[in-house]
Amino acid sequence: MPPHRPLPENVSFPELEEKVLERWRELDVYNESLKRREGAPPYVFYEGPPTANGKPGSHHVLARVFKDIFPRFKTMRGFYSYRKGGWDCHGLPVEIAVQQQLGIDNKKQIEEYGIAEFNAKCRESVFEYLEDWTKLTERIGYWVDLDDPYRTLDTDYIESVWWALGQLWQKDLLYEGFKVVPYCPKDGTALSSHEVSQGYEDVEDPSVFVRYPINQPHGVLREGDELLVWTTTPWTLVSNAAVAVDPELTYVRTANGEVLAEALVTRVIGEEAQVVDRFKGADMVGAGYEPPFPYIPASEYGEKGHTVLPADFVSAEDGTGIVHTAIAFGEDDFRLGAEQGLAVINPVRADGTYDERIGPYEGRFVKEADDDLIEDLRSRGRLFRAEKLFHAYPHCWRCGTPLLYYAKPSWYIKTSQLRDRLLAANESVDWHPEHIKSGRMGRWLENNVDWALSRERYWGTPLPIWRNEAGETVCVGSFAELKELSGVELDDPHRPFVDDVEIPSPTGGEPLRRVPEVIDVWFDSGSMPFAQWHAPFENQEKFEEQFPAHYICEGIDQTRGWFYSLLAISTLLFDRSSYETCLSLGHIADETGKKMSKSLGNIVVPWDVIDRHGADAFRWYFLATKLPWEGYNFNTDTVGESLRQFLLQLWNTYGFYVLYANVNDVAREDVPPANDLDRWVLSRLAATVETVTDRLEHYDATRAGQTIQAFVDDLSNWYVRRSRRRFWDGDPAAFATLRRALVTVTQLLAPFTPFIADEIYDNLDGSEPSVHLTDWPEPGERDEALEFAMATVRETVRLGLAARGQAKLKVRQPLRAAVVVASGAEREAIERLQDLALDELNVKALRYVSQADELGSYEVKPNYRALGPRFGKHMKLVASAVAALDPAHVATALRGGTTVAINVDGHDHELGADDLMLAMSPLEGYQLEREGSHAVALELELDDELRREGLAREIVHAIQNARKSAGLQVEDRIHLGLGGDEELLAAAREHEEYVKRETLALSAEFNGAGAVEPVKIEGRPLHIVVERA
């Protein structure tokens, strides 16, 4: 039996991967890898839960691949890394999917359908594509426990979330306030921002400028002044509460007493405006005015009702620089009201009509009252000007009704109170890329506003707050507490069942009923560090052991999603971040940079890539071709490219080993390196292990991968290429060295491309059942002198081949000598590895010259990096002084270890070896290739001996081609017959041993083989007959 399984003729990675998967299943490798690390220090990863109500796409593959690699790496490094899967189950997207399925589109219809039935549909819908997810997850080799995942809809999970909310309640961090939301008066529901962005339409709206006469002078404002105020929503003027100005902005008074921002005078009033006074906005603050409509008196709003207030949102871009503020109808307005202590007064009913407080307008739909309100203003002399304005305004995406912005009661978490703690927690996170910390996340946290927690929806974790009209309120922190308070034990804490639970009033009043809201789904998923274990009700130790996470990874869009909710909840509860390192991924686009979308038809379906190129190719593309946070422009072919460039090259090197190891029946034994090439490749291997380990420790898969790729390239295109003969001859040291290199590469590669790595490992080593059960390799000894020597000699070869190319002389034609310009360490290096250079360049000898003038001349250049900081402004003078030096003199001086003097600006300076750089300059009349101070020239004269040797090599080349077309195996021996041109035959006779050895010929006849079609060598015919011996 051969030592290794022979490789298939044409490898199919997708098929191979399926076989490896089969083996993993049989051996239960993932669980085995955990079992072997029991008791080891934990490495904690948190899975950001996807929602399984749609098919997974390529962006999910991207995230899952990056989630996978580091826990695999850390497991091999000796850590215990349990990865619990998770599913996000609640939320509006699920509800909308079900609504579409049921053909209904508003809340009223949901309630008619029945909340219990509706939520039951949601529960089904949320796992509709679970099987697709599970299949893809397994197929791409993402190791995560999907047998026992956390699910945000589970009773235990919800109880942990309730616990967290109870904690917040006890810390007084949970409160009910108002929130201004886009609201559809027809459907009677608030819309999410996602829905709003779907419904922008260009419409014509009124644009009115209104006079607000000052009636309580203050600061610079006096009786007779009129503030000019602009609005596009006249219907909100009836509940004007105050006006806002920018305290820093300059305002003016015109001759007519009109007051507005200086920058807008011309646009609002015109060229004829006469400015009589200038002042800052701050000087206007505190003055009182007469509101445009009399229905709601200033006192209702509080002390500052109908006065001028300072604000930071006032713009001098449009309007008048004085902003009408109606607390209930705008985000900025509402915030200003909260800051200044103004009461929220909303005289508009839920159906969009005015209530009784607006006298004559009661019952009118607000938007339709605009024209009458404008006329009303005009008739009282309060209108300055009315125009029409085209702009984009949001409409309800379902019914087309213009949306109103309304202040509605809503539950909040006081995150803004802990802003400093959030920033401190953020500071402790190791972000990748770095700029997220102070950029996207940092800026977001600095502007933190309270977390709007509640949603007026159905499918979600119910907000566990019970209260009655008397204001008695409890926040229930566990099911046991609920039972204790209400006597009810819930099977399912979802709506509507939880809505039926009543808690008797502690004072004998009305029973407490639950508030109707459910909570934001981000609070669900952000609670997973404890809720996934049902902590603190059980598994408290498990939670503590698995908190915080060492590593999390998601798309960059999660900055304000999961990254934030995890950070916020753990800061609120534990005053620390729940993750140490966070890798944020960019988005994927097609190869032209366009977003992938169904309508463009440019979506890359994961299964297409996997079926065509395999999961490892997909993984390698994502992990190792570029830095992940800027996103990927790709299509299926792009993935194929990375396959060819790396995996196929590795596979062929491995195939080469197996082929000759089997031919020579090579034992799997360790043999010490036998020559410099062996020692070199092992040193390069050690360097590779060092770098890859370091990069992976720093969550830099890209450079780790590229380092492996560079090594495999060296291995294939230098080590193997230069060692071929030793493999043909069965040299045990060569096999042992290559095998060690390949096996170590499979270990380095295991976290990247787990399938191919395991396949190769299994066939070459197999001392463990899987490469994923091995310990991460130790670097081993480096020989940096040898690495330098090899780099130098490869440079010599490159230069020599370039010179051959210039001379149009084939490598097959031997030459007498190459002349190498090199000195010191370079020369020693080349001498040490001279045989490699002779063979690669096909020359009989290397001749060294160390003096530049023998082959070329030197040029001296300043080392700017060293001299720049020293000379600063004088750098230009230094450069010309250096240029004026005699290069030969400098070369001698620097070789001798002495310095060179220059004079700059009348001062003498000494320059040493680090300050100057010597380079070869081209010299006419020589076939010479140069790089820095290193150059190679060729002796081009040929004699008959060399020419015949060249012919012999041509003949060998022709015979090899004949072997191949005769379908012989590489190890087959032959009987060779040659005929044809006499000069060719003479060359073959002269080099008979060489020809026989190279072509594995046991016998050779050079007396004619005329029956076959001749090949031409330099125009001469050669007949070749090969017969298997």
Add this chain to the structure above:
RNA sequence: GGGCGAUUAGCUCAGUCGGUUAGAGCGCUUCUCUGAUAAGGAAGAGGUCGGUGGUUCGAAUCCACCAUCGCCCA
């Protein structure tokens, strides 16, 4: 409208946190090597490093503004 990020060869991407000839792979042209390889090697064409200013002895790199694209938020 605000915040964050990106823009480098025909394409996909590097560029060591300011150093003087800006690199790699793919693709293209010419040549070459082969007992593993859809391989490998050499040469060539292809760049005003998105634009404009600025800082500096020196800018792809730092700053400002602008343009385009992406993401997040309004």
